[in-house]
Amino acid sequence: MSARKTLDDARGIESWIINLRRQFHRRPELKYEEHETSALVRRTLDELGISYRAPIAETGVLATLGPKDGPCVALRADMDALPIHEEADVDFRSETPGKMHACGHDCHTAMLLGAARLLKEHESTLKGPVKLLFQPAEEGGAGADRMCQEKVLDAPRVQRIFGLHVWPTIPVGSIGSRTGTFLASAGEIDIVVHGLGGHAAMPQYTKDPVPAAAAIVTALQTLISRELDPLDSGVISITCFNAGSAYNVIPNDVHLKGTVRSLTLAGLKQLQERITSCAQSIAAAYRCTADVSFPGNDYPPTVNDAHCWELTQQIAANAIGAERVVQMAPVMGGEDFAYYVENGVPGCFVALGIGNRELGCVHSVHTPKFKVDESALAIGTALHVDFALRSQDELAG
Ligand SMILES: [Zn+2]
Numbered sequence: 429m430s431a432r433k434t435l436d437d438a439r440g441i442e443s444w445i446i447n448l449r450r451q452f453h454r455r456p457e458l459k460y461e462e463h464e465t466s467a468l469v470r471r472t473l474d475e476l477g478i479s480y481r482a483p484i485a486e487t488g489v490l491a492t493l494g495p496k497d498g499p500c501v502a503l504r505a506d507m508d509a510l511p512i513h514e515e516a517d518v519d520f521r522s523e524t525p526g527k528m529h530a531c532g533h534d535c536h537t538a539m540l541l542g543a544a545r546l547l548k549e550h551e552s553t554l555k556g557p558v559k560l561l562f563q564p565a566e567e568g569g570a571g572a573d574r575m576c577q578e579k580v581l582d583a584p585r586v587q588r589i590f591g592l593h594v595w596p597t598i599p600v601g602s603i604g605s606r607t608g609t610f611l612a613s614a615g616e617i618d619i620v621v622h623g624l625g626g627h628a629a630m631p632q633y634t635k636d637p638v639p640a641a642a643a644i645v646t647a648l649q650t651l652i653s654r655e656l657d658p659l660d661s662g663v664i665s666i667t668c669f670n671a672g673s674a675y676n677v678i679p680n681d682v683h684l685k686g687t688v689r690s691l692t693l694a695g696l697k698q699l700q701e702r703i704t705s706c707a708q709s710i711a712a713a714y715r716c717t718a719d720v721s722f723p724g725n726d727y728p729p730t731v732n733d734a735h736c737w738e739l740t741q742q743i744a745a746n747a748i749g750a751e752r753v754v755q756m757a758p759v760m761g762g763e764d765f766a767y768y769v770e771n772g773v774p775g776c777f778v779a780l781g782i783g784n785r786e787l788g789c790v791h792s793v794h795t796p797k798f799k800v801d802e803s804a805l806a807i808g809t810a811l812h813v814d815f816a817l818r819s820q821d822e823l824a825g
């Protein structure tokens with residue numbers, strides 16, 4: 429089956445895929461709360477006659493098609509939404525105030541169900557098992573890590589994995605990715621600067637944490653500009669600076685939050701060590717103390733296997749044309765797809781173009797006006813299907 433033919437098949441079920449996507453879009457659920465989403469995934473798999481294991485990692489679903497033996501390939505979608513109030517110009521807007529599919533995971537889930545439907549039609553020709561991973565909690569919850577801990581990559585062992593992410597800066601009809609490190613290793617920063625509050629007119633009786641915290645914010649930027657090899661990449665962004673509530677009261681504490689990123693896990697750890705020692709030393713210089721922690725999950729970098737990206741490019745060239753395949757630079761965003769490849773499975777994570785100026789699909793992910801050109805969904809579905817089929821052909825050799 430050619431990639432062109434698969435894309436035609438995917439276009440044939442496009443309205444079914446879009447309808448599912450809009451159902452997910454209307455009912456966004458945050459990380460590890462994807463109960464309705466998971467139920468609709470399971471209902472759809474039931475209708476297609478595809479067996480699955482659930483729940484995994486709270487709300488995850490692992491569906492399997494094809495024969496028990498032979499090369500095993502996994503396809504992955506994430507299901508969670510974000511705590512953002514939707515302002516997008518669509519008539520299937522979120523029905524839950526304050527929650528929105530602003531990262532397009534509704535599209536990812538619908539495309540994987542589209543792939544499930546097409547693969548089911550060709551089940552008798554599959555050369556091995558195809559695992560469909562519907563995972564929770566990509567947004568900070570490391571749902572992929574939980575899925576790995578619950579052995580979704582084993583018995584049978586997954587030999588290749590493929591995942592997609594909608595990408596507003598790439599025009600619809602194109603895709604992009606790269607060989608090697610594509611997305612960053614990312615973690616969260618939490619710093620509490622403790623001082624001694626008091627009357628703002630008498631700072632001599634206080635240990636003011638505000639100038640201490642301000643100095644910490646400034647100094648952290650020199651870790652990037654003065655300590656990192658200029659040819660390496662790193663980000664420290666302090667995004668919250670919370671202190672006090674009155675004009676004339678020096679507060680006891682300042683609470684800083686932010687993000688730290690690097691293209692390697694070792695680089696992330698090194699920045700974290702330096703953030704800790706800088707914050708503590710600077711606080712001490714101001715007669716304060718600093719508690720520094722890195723809560724949540726440190727996502728590893730997303731590293732693409734060279735051959736898996738090569739194969740994806742061949743498939744895309746056949747389906748949409750070689751001129752529509754973009755060689756991207758690394759991006760400092762993070763993705764928990766990284767955990768699957770970190771577990772030793774060669775894989776490829778691909779950016780699926782959804783940008784379309786005429787339709788107003790110009791807004792970034794994680795913003796209230798984020799909007800998708802849904803004609804991309806058939807392309808994503810077809811890429812999933814062909815990546816599985818072609819990989820099995822190669823692995824069966
Ligand atoms: Zn996101």
Ligand SMILES: [Zn+2]
Pocket residue numbers: 531532533566593
């Ligand atoms: Zn995302």
